[in-house]
Amino acid sequence: MLDDRAKLLLKALVERYIADGQPVGSRTLAKAAGLELSPATIRNVMSDLEELGLIASPHTSAGRIPTARGYRLFVDTMLTVRREGFPPVSDMGTHGIEAGQPQRVISNAAQMLSSLSHFVGVVMAPRRASVFRHIEFLSLSERRVLVILVSPDGDVQNRIIHTQVNFSQTQLQEAANFLNAHYSGLTMEEVRARLKVEVDALRGEIASLMQAAVDIGEDAKGEQDEVVVSGERNLLSVSEFSSDMGNLRRMFDLFEQKTQLIRLLDVSAQADGVRIYIGGESQVVPFEALSVVTAPYEVDGQVVGTLGVIGPQRMPYDRMIQIVDVTAKLVSNALSHGKPG
Secondary structure, eight states, X not given: OOOHHHHHHXXXXXXXXXXXXXXXXXXXXXXXXXXXXXXXXXHHHHHHHHHTTSEEOOTTOSSBEEOHHHHHHHHHHTOOOOOTTSOOHHHHHHHSOOSOOHHHHHHHHHHHHHHHHSSEEEEEOOOOOOBOSEEEEEEEETTEEEEEEEOTXXXXXXXXXXXXXXXXXXXXXXXXXXXXXXXXXXXXXXXXXXXXXXXXXXXXXXXXXXXXXXXHHHHHHHHHOOEEEEOGGGGGGOHHHHTOHHHHHXXXXXXXXXXXXXXXXXXXXXXXXXXXXXXXXXSSSSOTTEEEEEEEEEETTEEEEEEEEEEESSSOHHHHHHHHHHHHHHHHHHHHHXXXX
């Protein structure tokens, strides 16, 4: 799509804008790119980049700034992450994140992400398998059933489900007895897998009721997912946000509700390694002005959660990648070595 000269100028423009936050003019760009080009030639290339939607011109300036699409091209094809100048994992671990209780590890990780990035650190707490010891169904009214799930440690969760048919209390008791007899002590994922195999052998109505119970168990597990956020106030000093209080307030609502954060981090958990999400290019990031750099972390080789940095689109992506990558490794080490015996 772009020739080498256009790529070099776009890379120089994005790096310059990230560094000082000012729209980049053709003369500044010529110096930054180190190319012996006339201002007219550079203006022509910038015009082409603007037509492609990679850069834009703010009303108040003759210079240009990157768009979400421009940042994406920069991140995907032009970004070089330098390893020098960043402390190795072993050095950071001595004062960063020590093995211990998962909640303390997660809290320390969020603070570390915020401190190193000067933006917002977010960490999704490790998922806990939703295991049930006992289940009951109670008919509330036509096609509304109360599901009572008791966990092995005695935690009780109540959920209301809407069924496609009207069940008698006898049918509900029959379904509960079957689940308790055959599936007690299993996770909802294990119950789901067994139901797929055994569903043909069960009466259709009872099978659908059990499927609804499994779905409720999944929802309950999702609500237990906790996102620890640190450093929200760092965004107050970011010029792109501080000048627009409405935008800032919406972002603080994001951190307050956390539901969208869970969705975002859930998407990130499906991918390997560091991922970058730039607002405005998809529905993943709810606000156009934001970018998110994430990585999954593991316990004994199994992905159990996600962490990341949330900041403005104008962030030093090379450094954010390093921070997130190293922190994910530290959290993985701390949780794997800090489990109770």
